[in-house]
Amino acid sequence: MIGTAWAAGADAEHGGLFSDPAFWVAVAFVLFFALAGKVLWRRVSDMLDKRAAAIAKALADAERLRNEALKAKADAERTLAQAAGEGAAILQQAREEAERMQARAAASLETAVALREQQALDRIAQSEAAATKEVRDTAVDVALSATRALLREQVGSPSTAKQIDEAIAELPRRLH
Template sequence: MLENPGFWVGVGFFLFIAVTAKKVHTMLSTMLDGRAEKIRQELDETQKLREDAQAVLADYQRRQRDAIQEAEQILAHATEEAARLRTEAAANLETTLKRREEQAVEKIAAAEAQALKEVRDQAVDLAIQATGKLIADNMTDEVGSRLTKAAIDELPTRLQ
């Protein structure tokens, strides 16, 4: 068997395969280890990107909550301010209406007083005219002399 060239070809072939297999195995192992390391790096990078995306999502959700809360606060403040302004406007309107009512009452009272004064003045004028006419119609020389004498007689008592 040692002298058989087919045996030595088989042994050479087997040794060639063994050495080649070892080298191929080492190359494949190195290549697969590199591929595994690359996949591991990609997984780590993917995990980091996922964590970053979750952090960004959490930040945007927090900002959204803050914006909603701020909008609610602004709305509540605006509602309170509107109610305050409505109350203030109602109070101002009521004050203005009272003041105008008082002014109207004062104007009415002044107009009433003026009308009464004019009526009294006209009544006095009419009474004076009527009295003058009555005196002129009923006064005779004898009555005039008697009234003049009586007035002169009363004069000393009135001057004291």
């Protein structure tokens, strides 16, 4: 009966607003959402805070990685510049060494040519000396043969024997 009366609105004037079930449903609805909203709000807020912290950490990591990458890039550029400088120095040193080796080779070649020329001149002088000696020896032999032949023809006279002895004694001194 009470349920019917309330449904019919017969008792609505006796209790007023507090006796209306719609009021209590609305109050329960508001309380439920206020309590659930507070808990829900706390959870959403915590979740958003965690997400913000994760984003801040990711940004900090990205900044740190960026700084490390810039430092690595600077190191690589410095190393590249140093390597280029060392390469240029090595190339210059190699050129200088090649020039020194070329100068040494030219000096060695000049020395070898001079040595060969001197050897050739020495051989020519030896050949000239040998030819001169051979001509002189041949001339001495011819002169001795002619002198002996002449002396054999003239050996019979006494004055010639004296001249022959003198000539024979002087021959080696005059011919050599």
